[in-house]
Amino acid sequence: MKEKLTGALYPLITFGAILALWLVAVYVWDVPSYVLPKPLAVLGALKTGYIDGLFWHHFFYTLSSTAMGYVIGCVAAICVGAVVSEWRIAERLINPLVIALQSMPKVALAPLILVWFGFDQASKVIMVVLVCFFPVFVNTVVGLKQTPADLLEMARAANTGRWRTFWEIRFPSAAGHIFAGLQIAIVLSLIGAVVAEFVSSSEGLGYLINASALTMEVNVMFAALVSLAAMGVIGTQLVRFAHAKLVFWEGTLAATVQE
Incomplete structure (x- = not known):
């Protein structure tokens, strides 16, 4: 309990320092409201948006695009990463394509994605898929290739099949x-969704930011x-929670080492 309270205290201290600096900038340094609005004005906009209900449609549009693209991109990345780590020829065939695709700025790809997939939500989902794919793919390949050699030797000695070795040894190790x-992809997924909404959309938080900039x-x-x-913080915490629950042996190992 003490560790949880301490963990919650540090973010609150950071938030308080940012809020104090914001108040000083607005009320002491007289920064114009068109550059930096007052905190109460932002709270008023949030009240109008979520209590009066004007933001909910945009919020759920961005959330759904982000969630769908995140799931599709991450699942595809894990599957492709598993294939690449298992078969050398797949690595030679797929790696150059993945690196070339990642080297292209996603902002430059956005108009092309718009032409191919239209103005609907599909283009936003595809953009999120593209930005989520690379970090999960790289981490999957690295994790699978760093499986402890002694575990693999034990599997060979026991005549364990390739498929069983993958699911029971290589995948848990990775x-x-x-x-x-997956944590990196959470942040990138929001960036991808907002960029796609900037390029062409009449819905979503990215569209809302774009429209508000004009006015x-x-x-x-x-x-x-x-x-x-808030969406990014909650998503990151959910992934961390899933990590702690699903990959429980890492926490057990760390506690054993500390003892």
């Missing part, structure tokens, strides 16, 4: 690396950014 990639409603822009930040 789980920590895979979850690290100079900076408080609404900040409210949308706070919504995206």
